[in-house]
Structure formats: C-alpha cells, structure tokens
Amino acid sequence: MPATALRLAAPREVLVTPPTPYVAYDPDSARPPGETLKDQLDALGIPQADLARRTGLSTKHINQIIQGTAVLSPETALLLERTTKIPASMWNQLEAAWRTHVTRDQELVRLSKHIGWLDKFSLSELVKRKILPTKDTSAANLQRLLEFFGVADPAVAEDLWRSYRTAFRRSTVLETNDYATAVWLRQAELEARELPCQPFDRAALTVLLPRLRALTVEKPETWRGRITDLCAQAGVAVVFIPAPPRSHVSGATRWLAPDKVGVALSDRFKKDDHFWFTVFHEIGHILLHGKRLTFLDNTDPEDELTAEGDRSEEEANVFAAETLIPPEYAAAYRNLASRPMPFTRIEAFADKAGIAPGIVVGRLQHDGALEWTHGNKYKRSVEIIPADG
Numbered sequence: 509m510p511a512t513a514l515r516l517a518a519p520r521e522v523l524v525t526p527p528t529p530y531v532a533y534d535p536d537s538a539r540p541p542g543e544t545l546k547d548q549l550d551a552l553g554i555p556q557a558d559l560a561r562r563t564g565l566s567t568k569h570i571n572q573i574i575q576g577t578a579v580l581s582p583e584t585a586l587l588l589e590r591t592t593k594i595p596a597s598m599w600n601q602l603e604a605a606w607r608t609h610v611t612r613d614q615e616l617v618r619l620s621k622h623i624g625w626l627d628k629f630s631l632s633e634l635v636k637r638k639i640l641p642t643k644d645t646s647a648a649n650l651q652r653l654l655e656f657f658g659v660a661d662p663a664v665a666e667d668l669w670r671s672y673r674t675a676f677r678r679s680t681v682l683e684t685n686d687y688a689t690a691v692w693l694r695q696a697e698l699e700a701r702e703l704p705c706q707p708f709d710r711a712a713l714t715v716l717l718p719r720l721r722a723l724t725v726e727k728p729e730t731w732r733g734r735i736t737d738l739c740a741q742a743g744v745a746v747v748f749i750p751a752p753p754r755s756h757v758s759g760a761t762r763w764l765a766p767d768k769v770g771v772a773l774s775d776r777f778k779k780d781d782h783f784w785f786t787v788f789h790e791i792g793h794i795l796l797h798g799k800r801l802t803f804l805d806n807t808d809p810e811d812e813l814t815a816e817g818d819r820s821e822e823e824a825n826v827f828a829a830e831t832l833i834p835p836e837y838a839a840a841y842r843n844l845a846s847r848p849m850p851f852t853r854i855e856a857f858a859d860k861a862g863i864a865p866g867i868v869v870g871r872l873q874h875d876g877a878l879e880w881t882h883g884n885k886y887k888r889s890v891e892i893i894p895a896d897g
Contacts, residue, residue: 538609540576541602548592563587579603616647619654625662626650628687633752637695657694665690685754689804692755693762696772700745700764703736707767708743710795716742717791717831724784724832724864728890735787744769744794748892751776759786761793761803769794775892781870783890785828792827793820833871837861844868845877854883864888 549559556574560567565587572578580588585599623645631643639656640649659665669690706712716738723731732748739746745764751757751774760772771790777783793803797820833841837860844857854872858865866887872878 538605540606541580541599542574542576544602545588546574548594552592559591562591616651619650620647622662623647623650626653629691630688630753633688634691639691688752688755689757692749692752692757692774693760693772693804696747696749696760697762697764697770699747699749700770700772703740703745703747705740705743705745705768708769713742713744713791713795720787721831722862724780724867725862739771743767744771746771746773748773750774750892757804758782759790761790763799766799775890778890779887780864780866780890781887784832784867785870788828788831789824792824796823796827832863832867833861845872845875848872848878851883854886
C-alpha cells in the first residue's frame with residue numbers, strides 16, 4: 509500500500525517550533541508511535557522529562573509510550589499536539605495503524621493453526637482466478653482467502669455453506685467438490701453485487717423472455733452482453749463465471765436484496781443447448797420460487813434428481829423447456845421427434861421456432877428421439893472467458 513500523505517494543521521498555540529514535520533506513514537509497515545515521538549523529541553531537542561512536565565504526564569508514562577508498552581490514548585494525543593505541533597489526528601492514526609499491525613500479526617499466529625484448511629482448495633485455481641497471489645500454504649494466504657469469502661475463520665465458512673449444500677442439486681454420477689463450488693458462488697455473488705440494476709420487476713422479466721429466447725440464434729460474443737443488459741432492466745444481475753474443476757455447477761440463483769436477484773452462469777458443458785437451458789432454468793427459479801432460497805444447479809439431463817427439492821427443480825426444468833420450445837410449437841415438435849432425420853427437418857423446425865438448431869438437437873437427445881452421438885455438429889461451443897483474461 510502506498511504511503512498516505514497527511515496534511516498537518518497548525519494548533520492555536522505553539523509552544524515549540526519543530527523541524528520538518530512528520531508527513532506520511534505506511535500502515536502496511538507500521539511502526540510504534542513511540543518511535544515517531546522519540547524521533548520528534550530528538551529533533552526538537554526536548555528531553556523526555558521536559559515533555560513530561562509540559563504534558564503533565566509522568567516521565568515513566570512517556571517512556572512507556574516510547575517503548576511501545578503503553579497505549580497512546582486520544583487524550584495523550586491532544587497533549588502531544590500542543591507540545592510537538594503534530595495534530596492529535598496524526599498520533600491517533602499512528603496508534604491505530606500500529607495496533608492494527610500488532611493485531612494482524614497476532615491473527616496470523618492464530619490462523620496458522622488452521623492452515624490445513626487451504627488443502628481443501630485448489631491453490632492453483634485460486635491463483636488463476638486472482639484470489640490468491642501465490643500457491644503458498646501460509647497463514648497470509650489463509651487470511652486472504654477468508655477475506656475473499658468475507659468470514660472470520662474456516663468454521664464460520666463451513667457453517668455458512670451448509671445451507672448452500674442443501675440447495676445444490678447433486679450429480680449422481682460425478683463427485684462434487686464443495687470448496688470449488690463455494691469459490692465459484694462467492695465470485696458470482698461479488699460480481700453480481702457490483703452490477704447496476706433496476707429494482708426487480710417480475711412483469712418486466714416476464715416480458716423480456718421472448719427477447720432473451722431470440723438471442724439463442726446469435727453468436728456468443730453478441731448475446732453475453734445482451735443477456736446482462738436486458739436482465740439488469742428487470743432487476744436481475746447476470747454474471748458469467750467459468751466453472752472450476754470438479755464444481756459440476758451450471759448455474760445459480762440467489763437473491764442479493766429484496767429488489768435484486770443474482771444469476772450466475774458457467775460454461776460447464778461447453779455447448780449452447782445446455783447453456784440456454786440453464787439460463788431459463790434459473791429464470792424459472794426467479795419467477796416461480798421464493799426469495800429466501802438459493803438454487804445451485806447442475807442441469808445435467810443424464811442425472812437423476814434426489815427426492816429432496818425435486819419439485820422446485822422439476823418446475824424450473826419445465827419452465828425452461830416450455831420457454832425454449834413454447835406450447836404453440838408442441839405439435840410440430842412431436843412430429844419432428846417421431847422422425848428427426850434427415851437433419852434438414854431439424855434445421856427447418858429451428859428456423860420456424862426461432863431458436864438455435866443446437867437447442868433442438870439437445871432436446872431431441874434428452875427425449876430419446878435422437879442418439880446422443882447424432883446432430884452434435886449443430887451445437888455451438890460456449891466458453892466463458894473472464895473480462896481480464
């Protein structure tokens with residue numbers, strides 16, 4: 509942190525004229541205020557005993573302040589202001605910076621007992637995401653990680669995540685890393701909170717659905733910004749965060765405030781059919797389910813859902829499916845599903861319905877009308893690259 513310039517104000521009554529006043533300090537390399545006091549006394553040629561007489565403090569107390577064993581109180585700061593011409597605010601800042609420095613060092617000693625918590629995370633991934641500066645398993649990095657999560661210690665973080673775990677739709681095929689998921693969710697929360705949005709408006713979001721659906725035929729470099737801009741008009745902060753390894757999360761919905769909801773989207777499956785299904789799945793949660801809930805979604809059509817939370821996930825699935833292929837196209841879709849080949853039939857249906865052909869292919873595969881190996885050439889790749897990447 510760069511040194512902070514401090515402007516010194518002259519007191520009403522000057523008892524002594526100091527040399528060049530102390531004008532800066534660096535909180536990251538704080539020194540005891542007593543050292544500064546000693547430097548000033550030496551420069552002014554004032555013995556500690558003389559300062560004691562001028563301030564009405566005992567020589568012992570002055571010496572304890574200089575040695576760093578006594579706190580330089582606000583009352584003492586005012587007395588030093590009158591005798592050294594250095595404002596009380598400066599002494600108070602020096603004392604606060606020093607006490608913070610000491611406390612931070614003490615905290616690092618305390619945190620050193622919990623360094624093992626870092627082993628639960630991929631430190632390489634945290635460096636890649638610019639959350640940590642190095643892969644060091646150190647108390648300093650643990651402190652940085654706790655600051656990223658906004659928690660006091662690992663135990664608090666674990667307690668906080670328990671509610672997220674119950675909301676997460678688990679994959680029945682793959683082993684999910686809760687800690688990778690927590691990193692992803694926290695990144696999404698911080699980024700979403702920074703996005704300016706209008707107050708949430710359910711009707712406005714509903715009106716936007718056709719415009720969002722129409723974006724499926726556009727290129728990713730077009731729709732990424734458009735999704736965010738359109739949804740912000742309805743109070744929905746949409747952010748795009750690459751999926752960490754072993755997180756197995758496609759999307760998340762979380763209310764950040766009564767009038768603002770955050771939606772995070774990943775590129776887990778790398779294809780547009782999964783991506784757009786996730787977009788409308790998350791919007792389904794917003795329009796259908798309560799504000800107090802957090803939804804972390806895997807949206808893998810090959811997975812089976814556990815009993816708990818099935819209804820809300822199934823409702824969001826139905827919403828997404830019917831938004832992408834609305835009921836007015838249901839008959840035409842059934843006809844297509846009965847005979848999807850040749851591929852020109854898929855292209856014609858997608859063109860008529862106004863959606864990307866890859867989405868139609870994905871739906872046919874999910875419904876068992878098309879082999880998973882067929883038609884994948886129509887699916888467009890989706891890769892989320894961080895803004896600073």
